[in-house]
Amino acid sequence: MATSCTYDNETDQKMHLRAIQMLATEFSIPQEEVQELYESMLCTMKERARVKDYLVILVSRNVKDRITRGMNSQP
Numbered sequence: 001m002a003t004s005c006t007y008d009n010e011t012d013q014k015m016h017l018r019a020i021q022m023l024a025t026e027f028s029i030p031q032e033e034v035q036e037l038y039e040s041m042l043c044t045m046k047e048r049a050r051v052k053d054y055l056v057i058l059v060s061r062n063v064k065d066r067i068t069r070g071m072n073s074q075p
Helices: 010-027 031-048 055-073
Strands: none
Touching (some): 010 055, 031 055
C-alpha cells in the first residue's frame, strides 16, 4: 500500500520494508498493520525532513512508541 510520497527508489523501499518487518516481528503484529502506520508516519515526516538519511530510524522509533502506548492502554 505504498503511496506516492513513501519511497524514493528501490533501495529506499527495501530499507523501510526491512524496518517494517522487524517491528512486526518484535511486537507480533501483522506486517500489514505495521506497514500502514509506518508509511503514514513516513510520509508525514518526509514532508518536513531536511535530512532524510535518518528517517528509517526516526520513523521506526515513533512507530515503536505508538505501538507500545497502544499496548499499554489496553486492559
